[in-house]
Amino acid sequence: MELRLLQAAILKSLEEKLCSNDFAKFGLEYSLRGNQAIFAVDRYYVIAVKKENGRFYLRAKTVGMKLESDWFLVLDEDRLVQRITKLLINYMMKDRDVRN
Incomplete structure (x- = not known):
């Protein structure tokens, strides 16, 4: 699977879970940069996914708090989509609760 297809699968999964494709209202930005797909809330x-030698790697980072994980190898692309969707939704909903 290409990064662009992976990104599309994640966005589709988010849209289904959030019943919306208006990600801006949730503060989500996404882009492709070189060999990485970036999702930022x-x-x-920030969650980054990179593809090297045909394998996907995942890393999460909380900006400003100096919390950064190492790159983790993900063997199953479907699980990768589910995991990123869950991480993003949990963070977006937590962030909305704090603001309200």
Whole structure:
């Protein structure tokens, strides 16, 4: 699977779970940069996925708090989509609860 297809699968999964494709209202930004797909929530929580040698790696980072994980190898692409969807939704909902 290409990064662009992986990103599309994650966005589709998010859309199904959130019943919306208006990700801006949740503070989600996403992009492709070189060999990485980047998902950022309000520029504070960032998930990066990179593809090297045909394998996907995942890393999460909380900006400003110096919390950064190492790159983790993910063997199952479907689980990768589910995991990222869950991480993003949990963070976006937590962030909305704090703001309200």
